[in-house]
Amino acid sequence: MAEIVVDLAAVPPGTMKTVDLDGVEVVIANVGGECFAFGGICPHEGGSLGDGELHGTTVTCPWHGARFDIRTGAVIDGYTDEPVRVYDVAVDGDVVRIRTA
Template sequence: MEGFIEVTTTESFEPGTMRAVELDGHKLLVSRVGDDYFVTDARCPHIGGPLAEGELNGTVVTCPSHHSQFDVTDGSCLRWTDWKGPVLTIAELVQHPRPLRAYESTVEDGKVLVGPQKPQGAVPE
């Protein structure tokens, strides 16, 4: 598919798992949900936590650092850290909640391909 680049294969890629890959020095996260594969940035937009070391539940990845949550289908931010009260308020002032960058993806002949960036996902109100 034109404009799409191979980032990994489907071999030994179990449903409900994630894989960190690197493409031209850019760290990407490939998540398998059922038979679908989704590609996002691998670093948390909060302060760069390694999302591949977090948890994937359905389409939601939880960052291992401060437990922000993102939907891997479109990068929407579902939760900005698990901090509460004044700590969260200050954290949001210092750094506004941001979505995760998500990319078009497809599978061809056992290869997961990544394409252009998707429209920006949502952030919590």
């Protein structure tokens, strides 16, 4: 199991932050105070999802616009059928802990 701890203040509500979790790009998203974490590389052609747009619990890839549900990693629509991985997230006081499941 790998874990990374990030200051909650670094991910204000409505924003995303890309972190390195044991060599893997992972995006933390804060949706109204609830945090989610998912793989940062779009399965289509490798766009950085952390540079995309976050609307509610949907992230849009900045390259070709594939959209994913960040709660489950499922594809909503776009050029891929492959979901992104999601990670366990726990808000612990002033920090967010992200773990491989």
